Amino acid sequence: MTVPVPAARFDAVADVYDDDPHHLGIARQLVAGLRPVPEPELVVDVATGTGFAALVALEALAPRRVLAVDISPRMIEKAAAKAPGNGRVEWRVAPAVPLGLPDGAADVVLCASALHLIGATAPPEWRRVLRPGGQAAFSIPVAADFHPSPEFAASLPADLAVPADEAGAGHIARAAGFGSVRVTTTSGPRRSFLVFARVPA
Numbered sequence: 001m002t003v004p005v006p007a008a009r010f011d012a013v014a015d016v017y018d019d020d021p022h023h024l025g026i027a028r029q030l031v032a033g034l035r036p037v038p039e040p041e042l043v044v045d046v047a048t049g050t051g052f053a054a055l056v057a058l059e060a061l062a063p064r065r066v067l068a069v070d071i072s073p074r075m076i077e078k079a080a081a082k083a084p085g086n087g088r089v090e091w092r093v094a095p096a097v098p099l100g101l102p103d104g105a106a107d108v109v110l111c112a113s114a115l116h117l118i119g120a121t122a123p124p125e126w127r128r129v130l131r132p133g134g135q136a137a138f139s140i141p142v143a144a145d146f147h148p149s150p151e152f153a154a155s156l157p158a159d160l161a162v163p164a165d166e167a168g169a170g171h172i173a174r175a176a177g178f179g180s181v182r183v184t185t186t187s188g189p190r191r192s193f194l195v196f197a198r199v200p201a
Contacts, residue, residue, distance in 0.1 A: 009155075010049075010072035017050050017075070022190055027052035027112045029186065030137040031060050033196050037135065040107035042067065044129065046096050046122065047114030051079030054089060057110060067101070069094045097121045104131040111138040113192065115172070116146075119157030123176030133201040136178060140169055142191040169193035 017023065030053060040063040045054035048068035058066050066089045070076050073093050080091040094100060096111075096118045109126040111118075115138050126136045143164040148156065163169040166183040173181045178197035186192045 006155075007071040007073065010070070011074035014050065014072060014074035014078050017078070023049060023113060024052050024056075026139050026186070026192060026194075027056045027110075029194055030110055030112055030139060031056045033182075033184070033194060034061075034108065034135055034137055035196075035198075037061055037063075037107055039064075041065065042106045043108045043110065044099065044101070044106045044126075045069070046099070046109060046111040046126070047071075047118060048079055048091075049075050049112070049114070051082055051089075051091070053110045053112040054079065055082060057108065058083070058086075058089060061108065063107065064088065065090070067092060067106075069096065069099065071095055097125045099125055099129050101129045103128055104134075106130050107134050109134070109136045111136075113139050113141075115140050116156060116160060116162050118160075120159040120172075120175075123172060123178070127177050127199055130199045132199055134199045135196065136173065136198075137194070137196050138173075139186075139192040139194050140172070142185065142193060145189070145191045163193060166193060169195050173197035 043057045043063045043066045045068040048070045054068035069092045076091045106129045143162045170181045170183045179200045180198040182196045184194045
């Protein structure tokens with residue numbers, strides 16, 4: 001049985017999370033890889049951490065609203081401090097599944113460096129909250145470069161394996177009912193698959 005990764009684990013690393021440039025780099029690549037999104041109403045950033053993808057999307061896509069959710073109160077506190085007084089971003093302490101949104105409410109769902117911590121229930125939930133034609137963009141580690149400690153590995157979801165190749169990464173999106181799936185692989189010592197997909201129109 002898999003024990004869910006507790007919020008306290010992420011609270012404990014929130015103060016140093018921004019020191020790792022990997023997180024901002026992944027967020028920028030995910031947003032840059034989206035197809036053009038004219039006048040998006042809502043962008044959702046799932047497991048936002050300290051808000052990198054949410055804030056990159058806010059600047060690059062100019063949506064009317066961004067919802068950024070994370071189970072860690074400390075991560076959300078750090079994220080909110082980066083955008084004080086910005087009424088277009090809602091920082092919400094909440095689980096990744098369910099998202100607490102009606103069907104078809106969002107134009108874009110982002111999930112940077114967190115799907116392997118959430119599990120296989122997340123992509124179908126993204127598909128549910130996305131409108132027809134809406135886009136999901138997520139990253140997941142390359143299996144060969146992913147070396148969690150035994151303790152951390154024991155807390156990871158048992159229903160979602162870290163993929164070994166781009167075909168496996170793309171299958172995650174296709175299995176959730178997405179189409180127009182594109183996958184690229186980042187370079188460097190901590191490679192990730194970047195997956196882009198659409199809800200069929």
